[in-house]
């Protein structure tokens with residue numbers, strides 16, 4: 001056992017060392033401080049000391065990986081076949097359609113809007129037109145007149161029970177009554193204030209205008225607008 005250990009530790013043993021491994025003496029020679037200087041650094045400036053380090057480093061992973069062409073520029077920057085020229089710009093609708101794979105609209109002009117918006121909408125309802133009201137007949141003027149205390153009932157002093165035949169007799173512009181939701185109003189003073197015009201409003205003079213009113217502008221509060229013109233309730237004959 002002792003002889004085995006001695007033979008293993010002895011430098012003159014028969015064990016063969018790898019010749020690539022430097023001997024301990026060689027390592028000592030490289031790392032030994034410069035004997036000219038006490039601090040261990042040499043004052044001598046070598047030209048190679050100022051040269052920048054090699055890039056990429058000679059031991060870099062990239063170079064090791066591609067050891068066959070160590071200092072070659074990457075191919076993607078030099079080979080034109082890998083970067084084709086950009087496609088020409090899209091100038092018209094046909095180009096865009098073919099590029100996107102969607103059908104081309106039938107219209108030839110590229111400035112035409114999509115076909116869904118070219119159809120002119122049909123007017124199902126009758127066109128509503130506003131009329132120019134005479135000066136002093138704005139909605140605000142009507143509100144002022146209402147609150148002025150002026151007689152807007154056409155002389156009626158108390159509320160009446162009004163039958164359709166009675167209502168029918170008041171169908172002239174200077175004496176016009178109309179019924180809305182069971183209430184009868186004297187519409188004569190309101191005629192010049194009506195934003196839809198006197199002619200439209202006269203269509204319901206002397207009759208029940210509930211349906212026509214609702215069809216035209218159901219959002220208008222007729223009971224509030226004509227409260228000063230209220231003359232009575234619509235009753236059966």
Ligand code: HEM
Nearest residue numbers: 128129130195196200201203204209212213216220222225
């Ligand atoms: C006496 C009851 C009525 C009152 C208080 C009244 C009131 C009004 C008001 C406040 C507007 C303006 C609405 C807005 O700008 O949105 C208006 C517009 C109009 N009214 Fe009357 N209205 C009455 C009856 C009628 C009737 C019976 C008709 C139809 C036969 C009619 C036809 C119109 C039209 C065509 C407009 C048109 C303009 C528009 O605003 O687009 N109104 N009315």
